Amino acid sequence: MKLTSKGRYAVMALVDLARFDNINPVSLRDISLRQGISLDYLEQIFSKLKKNEIVKSIRGTQGGYVLNKNPNDIKLTNIFHAVDEKVKTVQCKKDSKKGCNGKATKCITHNLWDELEIHINTFFENKSLKDLLNNNKETRV
Amino acid sequence: MKLTSKGRYAVMALVDLARFDNINPVSLRDISLRQGISLDYLEQIFSKLKKNEIVKSIRGTQGGYVLNKNPNDIKLTNIFHAVDEKVKTVQCKKDSKKGCNGKATKCITHNLWDELEIHINTFFENKSLKDLLNNNKETRV
DNA sequence: ACATACCTGACTAAAATGGTCAAGTTTAGA
DNA sequence: TCTAAACTTGACCATTTTAGTCAGGTATGT
Numbered sequence: 170m171k172l173t174s175k176g177r178y179a180v181m182a183l184v185d186l187a188r189f190d191n192i193n194p195v196s197l198r199d200i201s202l203r204q205g206i207s208l209d210y211l212e213q214i215f216s217k218l219k220k221n222e223i224v225k226s227i228r229g230t231q232g233g234y235v236l237n238k239n240p241n242d243i244k245l246t247n248i249f250h251a252v253d254e255k256v257k258t259v260q261c262k263k264d265s266k267k268g269c270n271g272k273a274t275k276c277i278t279h280n281l282w283d284e285l286e287i288h289i290n291t292f293f294e295n296k297s298l299k300d301l302l303n304n305n306k307e308t309r310v
Numbered sequence: 311m312k313l314t315s316k317g318r319y320a321v322m323a324l325v326d327l328a329r330f331d332n333i334n335p336v337s338l339r340d341i342s343l344r345q346g347i348s349l350d351y352l353e354q355i356f357s358k359l360k361k362n363e364i365v366k367s368i369r370g371t372q373g374g375y376v377l378n379k380n381p382n383d384i385k386l387t388n389i390f391h392a393v394d395e396k397v398k399t400v401q402c403k404k405d406s407k408k409g410c411n412g413k414a415t416k417c418i419t420h421n422l423w424d425e426l427e428i429h430i431n432t433f434f435e436n437k438s439l440k441d442l443l444n445n446n447k448e449t450r451v
Numbered sequence: 452a453c454a455t456a457c458c459t460g461a462c463t464a465a466a467a468t469g470g471t472c473a474a475g476t477t478t479a480g481a
Numbered sequence: 482t483c484t485a486a487a488c489t490t491g492a493c494c495a496t497t498t499t500a501g502t503c504a505g506g507t508a509t510g511t
Contacts, residue, residue: 173467173468173469174468174469174470175468175469177419177423178469180419180422181417181418181419184418184419185418194487196486196487196488197487197488198486198487204417204418207469207470207471209470209471209472210469210470210471212488212489212490213469213470213490215488216488216489216490219488226487226488226489227478227487227488228476228477228478228479228486228487228488228489229477229478229479229480229486229487229488230477230478230479230480230484230485230486230487231478231479231480231486231487232477232478232479232486232487232488233487233488234488276322276345277322277325277326277345277442278318278321278322278325278442280445281321281437281442281445282318284433285430285433288429288430288433289426289429289430292425292426292429296422301418301419301422314498314499314500315499315500315501316499316500319500335456337455337456337457338456338457339455339456348500348501348502350501350502350503351500351501351502353457353458353459354459354500354501356457356458357457357458357459367456367457367458368456368457368509369455369456369457369458369507369508369509369510370455370456370457370508370509370510370511371453371454371455371456371509371510371511372455372456372509372510372511373455373456373457373508373509373510374456374457375457
């Protein structure tokens, strides 16, 4: 399973973006400064977010990024998927060749990991950007 | 977050062990062959499982490992903890110095990761070796 | 005594992580 | 029209983690 800085940064940046994009697009430079994330790294992340139509970009001076959807419609699962942050617990499925340690049958813990995957994904699917925004009203920076 | 082969192997090996240790201790060699896990790697893993009193070892010929507890009392959370498979989603807490990207305040997604951690750990705490054994009766290898 | 099996620690190739660097292209505004 | 701000793309890289291997032990049932 992977769940690393990239995923965290993506969520942090999007929360930041959701807060400030009311009128103007938000530049990565601003997000970088506010959230303490490397600008170059943010660019990589936003490139993926754009490909997955989570944000839109506006080029040129005064340009920046804008959310492409309602914060309520951006689920965490979408974000993680966009930045390749996979909640994968088993490799068994992908290539049938060496599936489950090369055995023909499912490995004995196969069902477990499937269950876990569902458990975690459920959490992500029920959590939207909107939820995070509300969650932070009281502890506003 | 980390959840890698080491954790998977540990669970697989323990399920295997739980199945076969009715009379005699089970050698790592047997587990290695049945589960397709490197013997040397298994030894590293079992060293940790032993330190955490999840298994007992019997040396010498016909030796091997035996569960140290009832399968019902061995929760997944114990296993993962034993092999250092931490479900950590934030580094913010540990060192107060560079907590949450060096800011004094909690990062805006802090609560989220806390929630997620609890969500996953709950899953692991409610799952025992016994559950996995039952789960596999029908699809016995 | 000797084969089996546990025990320990050092070592390592390959992959992932968390970036940096360089060289663009686009466009608003002076 | 010039220019600076901002997006865009792709190559590159140091460090850490992963998933082991290897080499030597030590203990013990037969």
